[in-house]
Amino acid sequence: MNRIIIGDSFNPWHNLAVEKRLYRMDDEACILYIWQNANTVVIGQNQNAWKECDLAAMEKDGVRLARRESGGGAVFHDLGNINFTFITPTEVHDVRKQLQVVQSAAAMFGIETEQSGRNDILISANGCKFSGNAFQKNARTCLHHGTILIAADTARAGKYLTPSVRKLQAKGVSSVRSRICNLSSCNPELTVPGMIEALQKAFMQTYGETESMDMFAPDDTEIAEYEATLSSWDWRVGKTPACTIQLENRFDWGEIELYLDVHCGVVEQAKAYSDAMDEELVLLIAPAITGCRAQAQSIARAMRGIGRRETDELAAWVAQQSI
Numbered sequence: 001m002n003r004i005i006i007g008d009s010f011n012p013w014h015n016l017a018v019e020k021r022l023y024r025m026d027d028e029a030c031i032l033y034i035w036q037n038a039n040t041v042v043i044g045q046n047q048n049a050w051k052e053c054d055l056a057a058m059e060k061d062g063v064r065l066a067r068r069e070s071g072g073g074a075v076f077h078d079l080g081n082i083n084f085t086f087i088t089p090t091e092v093h094d095v096r097k098q099l100q101v102v103q104s105a106a107a108m109f110g111i112e113t114e115q116s117g118r119n120d121i122l123i124s125a126n127g128c129k130f131s132g133n134a135f136q137k138n139a140r141t142c143l144h145h146g147t148i149l150i151a152a153d154t155a156r157a158g159k160y161l162t163p164s165v166r167k168l169q170a171k172g173v174s175s176v177r178s179r180i181c182n183l184s185s186c187n188p189e190l191t192v193p194g195m196i197e198a199l200q201k202a203f204m205q206t207y208g209e210t211e212s213m214d215m216f217a218p219d220d221t222e223i224a225e226y227e228a229t230l231s232s233w234d235w236r237v238g239k240t241p242a243c244t245i246q247l248e249n250r251f252d253w254g255e256i257e258l259y260l261d262v263h264c265g266v267v268e269q270a271k272a273y274s275d276a277m278d279e280e281l282v283l284l285i286a287p288a289i290t291g292c293r294a295q296a297q298s299i300a301r302a303m304r305g306i307g308r309r310e311t312d313e314l315a316a317w318v319a320q321q322s323i
Helices: 014-022 055-061 095-107 155-160 191-206 221-230 280-289 296-304 308-316
Strands: 001-007 031-033 040-043 064-067 075-077 081-089 113-116 118-125 128-135 139-150 167-170 211-212 243-251 252-262 266-274
Touching: 001 191, 014 031, 014 081, 014 139, 031 095, 031 167, 031 191, 055 064, 055 155, 075 155, 081 191, 095 113, 095 118, 095 128, 095 139, 095 191, 095 308, 113 139, 167 252, 191 211, 243 308, 252 280, 266 280, 280 308
Parallel strands: 001 031, 001 211, 040 064
Antiparallel strands: 031 081, 040 075, 081 139, 113 118, 118 128, 128 139, 167 243, 243 252, 252 266
16 A cells, blocks of 8 residues: 655654665555755765855754765755655656656645656746756665755755855766745745645545555664764765865965865865965975865864964964865
8 A cells, every 4th residue: 555654853864764764665555755854955975065065154054964865966955845755666656647746736726837857846937946856766666756845945045055165176966056936936825734735635646545654663773774874974975076175365474275185075185385484384284184074173173283373373264164
């Protein structure tokens, strides 16, 4: 029998762990999982975290970074957004049919929509994107998940999905930015709870007999293991493809340029160039920061360990950069 499960957490790492648990159940049912993340940027499996978002601004504002196992681009999630996941046996996987469930739910509020390419759903009246989608599959099961913007803070999305490292030579799949808008802009009476209810109704109309599925027990060991991995630095940032970050600034003692070759989230090699009169000073910097995590605070801490006035000033500046 087909199933619907409603998430009970706003934690992105837990929600993705539940999704992974459902995906690996090897069930013959078609499952609709509806969930929400609070204050989160989610990037695709093959994306570069520094290239896609402003990690320093996110850390300052308490916005979490999550990396999903599917492809696709970077998105910002708040509680004005709904996430949905279809998990189906391979033989009945049908993207257009699954997207039609979302479209049918929107139509219950008088909103006409259209599918665009393979990944997006647009509002017909203005061509704005309100739903982006990504996919994953194994030998027996297909996973299709996406977003539905109801009343999301699109200004915050613009803030965090704008990398601000001064210069970045990066590898990885880049997001394609589209003009986005909320469904509530077409019908102010549309709410998140209302859309969740409509999604359930549309799913049952499309797939037939359906039962509600209880959330997994809080002590489910598989979910705990998945969540530990998905929330780890190694997965969220360390999996980022190799890149080179360049920082430069002028101080009263001279101009300095830093080149950080980053691999698996760690400064694998550093180079420092400067017109400072103190040649020894410059030679101390690169060895001190090699091996650090590619985080502003980690690099600054290593610089302060050199014990020089100039490197203390440099550390204070680096600590404020978006790395």
